[in-house]
Amino acid sequence: MNHSRQRDLIMDYLSGTKSHPTAEEVYENVSRVEPNISLGTVYRNLKLLSDNKMIIRIHTQDGVDHFDADTRDHYHFYCTKCGRVYDLEMDMSATVRKLVREASEVTDCRVEGCMIYFHGICNNCEPTRG
Amino acid sequence: MNHSRQRDLIMDYLSGTKSHPTAEEVYENVSRVEPNISLGTVYRNLKLLSDNKMIIRIHTQDGVDHFDADTRDHYHFYCTKCGRVYDLEMDMSATVRKLVREASEVTDCRVEGCMIYFHGICNNCEPTRG
DNA sequence: TTAAAATCAGTAACCATTACTGATTTTAAG
């Protein structure tokens, strides 16, 4: 993977936000810096970067993928109302290990891991606390 | 929701299999009994049935949805090689409640639940046990 | 400096799914 101005800009934008943008949102924002960039380039580089484990691709219920430059072990909350994705700063590594172990016991398949997606209504859509 | 021969056939087929078929697979199988059924009808009824909680829609990593007539609380294993979906007969209700409680503590969002998807290589693709 | 490899912008194609059409079937009241 060579360097390219476009890919660097995409990576820079993703690294500087915690909003877990979609490909379309990445395109809109990078376009402000590099107006000639094309949507195809954004998709291709998001695919390249996620295939190379430099960013995380987050599948959501509405079928639109979101992206995250934070590759540390952490979890996500998906708002079923607005579709936004939020970080959850909690350590679940022990729980995940336990789940994988338990799952391995009830199947002949080789369980390599599990994805955990939290969902509900975000504080922005329906504020509940001051 | 009235009755219709087509919807009953789709429901019957789903109830009689544990293979978690895709819309295309449902279409292929129901077509053997009702050759005139159209793919659009299958999609429309799968949507109707899942919207009415009579079946479960399972999102998978490859972007193709799978369906399950078993609406009991249970979990799924997705094979990253062949794309098949398997049931996991394990009781995780206590773990899920704990996770939701923990997640609620680290966010202002209203956490309503979480989806847990296991993945790996199935015994059909790479046999490991007799 | 230069040529091969990688990447680009632009756009067409892909594919799962949904929406639209006029015809047919189902339901429920008379």
Place this chain on the structure above:
DNA sequence: CTTAAAATCAGTAATGGTTACTGATTTTAA
């Protein structure tokens, strides 16, 4: 049983996120 409104159908076009293709441009490394 009729019969008319509502639901559903088959067939097909449209949608929308994503990927693939093109010839031109940029990057890399010798």
